[in-house]
Amino acid sequence: GRVSSGSLADLFLFYFSFLHSFFFVCAMATHVTIPRHSVDDDGTVVYVLRVEGIDGDVWEVPHRYRNFRQLYTVVDQIKGDVELPHFPSKSLRTPATGSTAEGFILKRKETLERWIQAVLEHEHLRDLETTKGFLLLPPFTNKRQLTEPDDP
Numbered sequence: 252g253r254v255s256s257g258s259l260a261d262l263f264l265f266y267f268s269f270l271h272s273f274f275f276v277c278a279m280a281t282h283v284t285i286p287r288h289s290v291d292d293d294g295t296v297v298y299v300l301r302v303e304g305i306d307g308d309v310w311e312v313p314h315r316y317r318n319f320r321q322l323y324t325v326v327d328q329i330k331g332d333v334e335l336p337h338f339p340s341k342s343l344r345t346p347a348t349g350s351t352a353e354g355f356i357l358k359r360k361e362t363l364e365r366w367i368q369a370v371l372e373h374e375h376l377r378d379l380e381t382t383k384g385f386l387l388l389p390p391f392t393n394k395r396q397l398t399e400p401d402d403p
Contacts, residue, residue: 282368296356
């Protein structure tokens with residue numbers, strides 16, 4: 252079928268907005284914290300990053316440990332002489348604590364937060380496409396202001 256000029260304009264605006272977020276906002280993240288986490292029904296831990304952009308925007312990006320590990324693998328190959336804080340190993344988990352024990356999760360969350368903050372202090376690591384993508388909102392969502400979680 253024929254594509255109307257209105258839908259082409261909408262598509263262009265969508266991609267322009269997406270590319271703006273990717274190349275400008277995420278490239279200029281000024282601060283990242285991990286204020287909270289959640290545990291899915293299947294026991295998967297999701298860490299919620301709070302990203303502050305240079306323009307004052309704040310957004311959240313959820314990531315599992317394996318997403319951090321993928322970023323670590325790339326950063327570790329490119330970091331050169333840069334000293335970064337310890338990256339937590341998945342093998343730190345013990346049968347007694349498990350990966351969803353609250354103490355384990357909190358320690359890992361603090362360690363991941365220190366590590367990602369240190370990565371962002373180094374321009375050549377912050378500007379990696381992999382790092383930018385890690386801080387990007389999930390595809391097909393609009394940038395949203397951070398809101399306090401609803402009380403149960």
